[in-house]
Amino acid sequence: MAEYWNSAAETYDFDMAFLLKTLFVDEDAERENIISLLQLRSDSKVLEIGCGTGRDTEKMVKRLGKEGLLRLTDISPNMLKICEEKIFGCSVPFEMLIHDASAPLPFDQRTFDVVFHFGALNEFKDKKFAMSEMVRVAKVGGKIVVGDESVPEWLRETEFGKMLMAANPRFKATVPLDAVPKEARDVKVHYIMNSVYYLIEFRVGEGEPKVDETITFPGRRGGTYRSRYEESLKR
Numbered sequence: 001m002a003e004y005w006n007s008a009a010e011t012y013d014f015d016m017a018f019l020l021k022t023l024f025v026d027e028d029a030e031r032e033n034i035i036s037l038l039q040l041r042s043d044s045k046v047l048e049i050g051c052g053t054g055r056d057t058e059k060m061v062k063r064l065g066k067e068g069l070l071r072l073t074d075i076s077p078n079m080l081k082i083c084e085e086k087i088f089g090c091s092v093p094f095e096m097l098i099h100d101a102s103a104p105l106p107f108d109q110r111t112f113d114v115v116f117h118f119g120a121l122n123e124f125k126d127k128k129f130a131m132s133e134m135v136r137v138a139k140v141g142g143k144i145v146v147g148d149e150s151v152p153e154w155l156r157e158t159e160f161g162k163m164l165m166a167a168n169p170r171f172k173a174t175v176p177l178d179a180v181p182k183e184a185r186d187v188k189v190h191y192i193m194n195s196v197y198y199l200i201e202f203r204v205g206e207g208e209p210k211v212d213e214t215i216t217f218p219g220r221r222g223g224t225y226r227s228r229y230e231e232s233l234k235r
């Protein structure tokens, strides 16, 4: 996989701009909108996974200041090199790391205000683990935004959808909601870039959501969430 992305690095900027042109996408505006979802402050601590050649990174660094912090990872050294050239001299302190997103992240838990990834989630060997690691290194209340290609259900039978999936099988991927960790709160799924890329956006909570287990339900059945659940285990 790293080999593939290394060889793609040199022409990636041209290829991406070309692809989005064929989709009638104003890439600059769309990426600004994506970055706006991150709600960056000048002092935000940000992790971008799979930053590639830095097409979003260069927009992020404009919103971060010297009091912020940026960690950039990618499986491909060639991608990181191009990204570094783009953001060299920016005010935010940044570090780059060659890293496979399906492996444990080399950061302490609760380090980042924002964890962001766009463009390869569908191909991660272990999406569930990768997302659990994003949550582990994010602060409680921190923001996670991840995204990749997917022709949505309602467009799969259209000529538009079929043409896209025939031209590039990556568009056949479905949104990996089964990989979203239990700590996710206020989850939103956005369809962007002419509806053929998704973003999953959420805030990080602690553990599972909770219900009030002390309240007894009115009516004949009665019981609480807990007692009804425990009853169900006996059946």
Ligand SMILES: C[S@@+](CC[C@H](N)C(=O)[O-])C[C@H]1O[C@@H](n2cnc3c(N)ncnc32)[C@H](O)[C@@H]1O
Pocket (backbone or CB within 6 Å): 001, 005, 006, 016, 049, 050, 051, 052, 053, 054, 055, 056, 073, 074, 075, 076, 079, 099, 100, 101, 102, 117, 118, 119, 120, 123, 124, 125
């Ligand atoms: C389609 S590009 C997207 C790059 C950039 N985020 C963008 O939006 O233009 C996918 C990027 O993810 C990287 N990548 C692919 N698999 C990865 C993995 N398992 N772990 C980390 N990065 C990965 C690739 O090297 C490439 O730079």
